[in-house]
Amino acid sequence: MSAGLPEVDSALLQKRIDELALITEAQPPVVTRVLFSDADLRGRDYIRKLCEEAGLSVRIDAVGNMFARWKGSAPDAPAVATGSHTDAIPNAGKFDGVVGVLGGLAAIEALQDAGFKPMRSIELIVFTAEEPTRFGIGCLGSRMLAGAIPPEKVAALRDPEGASLDGLRGRAGLKDALESVVLPKKFYSAFVELHIEQGPLLEQQHIPIGIVQAIAGPSAYRVRITGEGGHAGAVLMPGRRDASLAASELALAVERAAHQSGSPDTVATTGKWEVFPNAINSVPCDVMLEIDLRDTCLETRDRALLLMRSASDDIATRRGVTIVWEEINADPPADGDPRTMEIAEDVALKLDLATARMVSRAYHDSLFMARVCPTTMIFIPCRNGYSHRPEEYSDPAHIAAGARVLAGTLARLSHEPP
Numbered sequence: 001m002s003a004g005l006p007e008v009d010s011a012l013l014q015k016r017i018d019e020l021a022l023i024t025e026a027q028p029p030v031v032t033r034v035l036f037s038d039a040d041l042r043g044r045d046y047i048r049k050l051c052e053e054a055g056l057s058v059r060i061d062a063v064g065n066m067f068a069r070w071k072g073s074a075p076d077a078p079a080v081a082t083g084s085h086t087d088a089i090p091n092a093g094k095f096d097g098v099v100g101v102l103g104g105l106a107a108i109e110a111l112q113d114a115g116f117k118p119m120r121s122i123e124l125i126v127f128t129a130e131e132p133t134r135f136g137i138g139c140l141g142s143r144m145l146a147g148a149i150p151p152e153k154v155a156a157l158r159d160p161e162g163a164s165l166d167g168l169r170g171r172a173g174l175k176d177a178l179e180s181v182v183l184p185k186k187f188y189s190a191f192v193e194l195h196i197e198q199g200p201l202l203e204q205q206h207i208p209i210g211i212v213q214a215i216a217g218p219s220a221y222r223v224r225i226t227g228e229g230g231h232a233g234a235v236l237m238p239g240r241r242d243a244s245l246a247a248s249e250l251a252l253a254v255e256r257a258a259h260q261s262g263s264p265d266t267v268a269t270t271g272k273w274e275v276f277p278n279a280i281n282s283v284p285c286d287v288m289l290e291i292d293l294r295d296t297c298l299e300t301r302d303r304a305l306l307l308m309r310s311a312s313d314d315i316a317t318r319r320g321v322t323i324v325w326e327e328i329n330a331d332p333p334a335d336g337d338p339r340t341m342e343i344a345e346d347v348a349l350k351l352d353l354a355t356a357r358m359v360s361r362a363y364h365d366s367l368f369m370a371r372v373c374p375t376t377m378i379f380i381p382c383r384n385g386y387s388h389r390p391e392e393y394s395d396p397a398h399i400a401a402g403a404r405v406l407a408g409t410l411a412r413l414s415h416e417p418p
């Protein structure tokens with residue numbers, strides 16, 4: 001235990017990251033673990049066993065969020081929490097979310113091995129469906145914990161095949177009412193999430209630890225464009241109402257709006273397209289787009305949205321199509337808690353690890369945990385900033401360093417007086 005801070009078993013942590021990566025719907029090294037898929041459920045079982053072996057008591061709520069608790073000497077005081085997610089988008093890598101879950105467990109085990117006695121209990125959370133892949137909405141588990149989505153809206157969610165979230169969770173043995181997921185007030189005193197940066201800055205600046213001071217606010221829209229179909233050979237060009245061409249114009253308008261918002265932090269992506277009937281010799285009559293729009297500032301995000309909506313009206317009129325927008329979510333940004341950030345920085349300093357404050361442009365469960373209790377995130381570098389792709393990679397030494405900073409931070413927070 002150097003600098004009074006416990007060592008993390010880096011080799012064991014790597015072994016577990018590698019083992020979990022083999023639980024995938026895709027061909028390794030590609031990781032795909034979509035909510036309630038066999039791989040997602042087996043991945044959770046894998047984590048659950050490790051937590052039980054570490055002597056933590058495990059509870060699973062009605063939407064599948066898993067809580068593994070190390071009981072402190074003041075078990076009734078609000079607990080300190082850490083954690084992240086193990087679901088993975090199609091064609092992903094093995095570190096996104098996983099570093100926060102297995103690194104969180106490694107941090108707890110390091111404290112146990114060092115003989116640390118927590119005052120506040122320390123809890124590891126594995127959040128359900130941080131990724132929006134199956135139901136189109138991100139941070140589902142943490143969103144529900146924070147009471148930021150009505151349970152009836154969750155119950156009504158359907159995946160693209162028409163399967164309901166309620167049916168799928170029932171098949172996974174989760175039977176309690178969705179209303180029970182929301183956390184009581186003052187359940188946690190603080191939350192700290194360890195995560196790979198998913199961007200290039202720490203690596204470029206040779207800084208091992210990022211401390212997250214803000215998380216950009218994500219929003220998402222589903223847009224249905226309806227035109228008129230017909231035979232690709234027989235329908236002449238004048239007067240066509242091609243839904244796919246209208247969608248293409250809209251995607252370009254989305255890009256333009258992000259550039260013109262007035263902030264370099266506005267980003268917008270049209271990443272999901274469904275074209276009907278999707279046949280080479282048929283004029284597309286129906287297109288569904290999903291648009292992801294984010295910003296650190298709500299004013300410029302709103303400005304970009306207005307520009308998109310006005311372009312959409314213009315395209316609809318010019319091309320004779322109908323365009324209907326549906327908001328999937330529009331979440332405000334979150335701020336890091338100053339005191340929690342300072343504690344993490346102080347721990348890193350004691351470990352001789354340089355830190356930088358940064359903004360998370362990706363969203364995380366911390367976006368919603370920040371509504372529940374004081375929150376920050378610890379970022380570690382990842383190669384070339386790659387994430388959401390199989391080439392995602394973080395150096396074992398960086399992962400272990402992040403887990404050590406987390407361990408020290410959890411220890412300090414656990415002894416914070418009420």
Ligand code: GLV
Nearest residue numbers: 131361362363364
């Ligand atoms: C999370 O995965 C995000 O899309 O930011």
Ligand code: MN
Nearest residue numbers: 089096131388
């Ligand atoms: Mn992700």
Ligand code: MN
Nearest residue numbers: 096097130364
């Ligand atoms: Mn993640």
